[in-house]
Amino acid sequence: MLDKSVTEIPGVGGKYAEDLALLHIYTIEDLLNYFPYRYDVYEIKPLAELIHDDKVTIEGRVVHDPTLQFYGKRKSRLTFTVEVEGVAIKAVMFNRAFAKKQIHIDNIITLTGKWDAHRLQITVSQYKLGPAEDQAKIQPMYSLKGNLTNIKLKKTVQQAINQYLHEVPEILPERYLTAYKIPERKTAIQTMHFPANRLALKHAKRRFVFEEFLLFQLKMQLLRKLKREATQGNAQHYDVDKVEEFINSFPFSLTNAQKKSLQQILSDMKSPYRMNRLLQGDVGSGKTAVAAIGLFASITAGKQGALMVPTEILAEQHYESLEELFADKANIALLTGSVKGKKRKEILEQLENHDIDIVIGTHALIQDDVNFSDLGFVIVDEQHRFGVEQRRALRDKGLQPDVLFMTATPIPRTLAITAFGDMDVSVIDEMPKGRKEIGTYWAKDNMFERVLKMIEKHVAQGEQAYVICPLIEESDKLDIQDAVDLYHQLVEYFPAHLKVGLMHGRLKSNEKEDVMKKFAENEVQVLVSTTVVEVGVNVPNATIMVIYDAERFGLSQLHQLRGRVGRGNKQSYCILIADPKGEVGKERMRIMTETTNGFELSEQDLKLRGPGDFFGKKQSGVPEFKVADMVHDYKALETARVDAQEMIENNLLYEDEEYFSLRKLLESDPVFTNTLD
Incomplete structure (x- = not known):
């Protein structure tokens, strides 16, 4: 009955139905589930x-x-x-x-x-x-299009409720209604449209928040289970003793968080299913060491490994640090766009003949002519910088290789589990011992000269500095100090022997690489840059990070930028130059000066900005919910995740009658069924 056309409701003719269609309301069920976007409380x-x-x-x-x-x-x-x-x-x-x-x-x-x-x-x-x-104390207000009015739509919804509400099935088993004290579906629908009071509305919303999250988590986890079962990987029988020996050869001890993440990765490698794991860790938390052990384990199992990163300079740095770490335990090669001609041909042959154990590179790794002998372990660093197709192209170079994605963007665990629901998530949330905390200070515009004097003093001691700007060229709309103008100012201000470099998004790739290389080799002492400097380049000599107009950046971005310094053994500083007008901007500056914990910051950032901004509007992983909000309702999201896990692990959707309505609803979802096909 609920799948009947809305034209079955008295008073809904062709023209009216066309207006409703603009709101994606075609059936009676669509209408009943079209909830008000706000309520006017009289x-x-x-x-x-x-x-x-x-x-x-x-x-x-x-x-x-x-x-x-x-x-x-x-x-x-x-x-x-x-x-x-x-x-x-x-x-x-x-x-x-x-x-x-x-x-x-x-x-x-x-x-x-x-x-x-x-x-x-x-x-x-x-x-x-x-x-x-x-x-009436509480009036529902609907989002409208066409010739619709609130009064007209409200009247139609009331008619639909009078005629068809009794047809609405309950999809949640009784135990959840009792345990979470939430109303049954019929009551909740009626209350969402015509709340008797605020308390009833609050409980109806709680019901739909839980229902939306539960359905989403069930889809994610079912898909993951089905994908895993469909992709029987190759269990990697690595040499436990050799791996242990390799870890002991490190000049440092692994933190507990590193050990835990490593155990999860090694356990995935042993299983018959292909690994699909996200490794999250703050800048400097030691993700690379964990990834290197995974690569080594794969080599002892007779496989090859690949590490794909976004830029050439980052690939070179990974190459150098892995060469040092592996010493003579593996043959490592570097393959980037700059490797051409005879040298490239040689590497391709060695890869195909299994004379190379590990290859590190950029997009060059996914060219058609790159073939592996037996690729078993793939790492994609800063995974959000690559498109889905690029990530898949590298994965497809092997026969179901284990895949590890790495990111230094600390995403709150709750959100990571939701947005990357088809991946397992490992978190390194502890910093290695002995690392000096970066001193973070908030300064106003009028203190800029003092900041420049501080830079000059540190550069005289052989150190280097970044100065970050939000825009490339002056904009009439925004009163922001732009990078080009600031670069000229600093060239004028500093003595001639102190070299200032400029980097921004409009430079060609090779020009960016060149500037970054000069900075890494201390030919440039102060680098003026837009945020293109964000991703992972390691310059241990850089000890000062100045961020101009810092209130224009989100907390996570500020934290990423701050992570560019503090990579050596010297004390490092981050200076935020900002004069925020609003409370949110002031709050950001306060939080930045109080904590250097990326995960704590990301939780705060999420509260200030919301998930759309956090991932970028086009991030397909972040679903849109009608009632639920991932930021404010994160406790309900965690509850729904645990409940969904229990249902799937105990096969309740298929074995317990109480859960059949839930399964039926899942199976009717076209997104879900298409993916299953």
């Missing part, structure tokens, strides 16, 4: 409790007849005074000249609108003659 509060600029409702007596002014074409302003609690309140209405004939002295009137506490004035959006008692 609650009369004492004047003392009204908040400036809020939407409020007041009730009072009209003190004098309204005065009407006309200005411009068909524009009018109606003003009158009402007495509320013995206080004279000015009421203003725009473009409602007709109301002059309806409102008279001594009328009791209920007004809703924007409250101005300073002027004791209300700008009226709605009014009603008579007292407020018989007015």
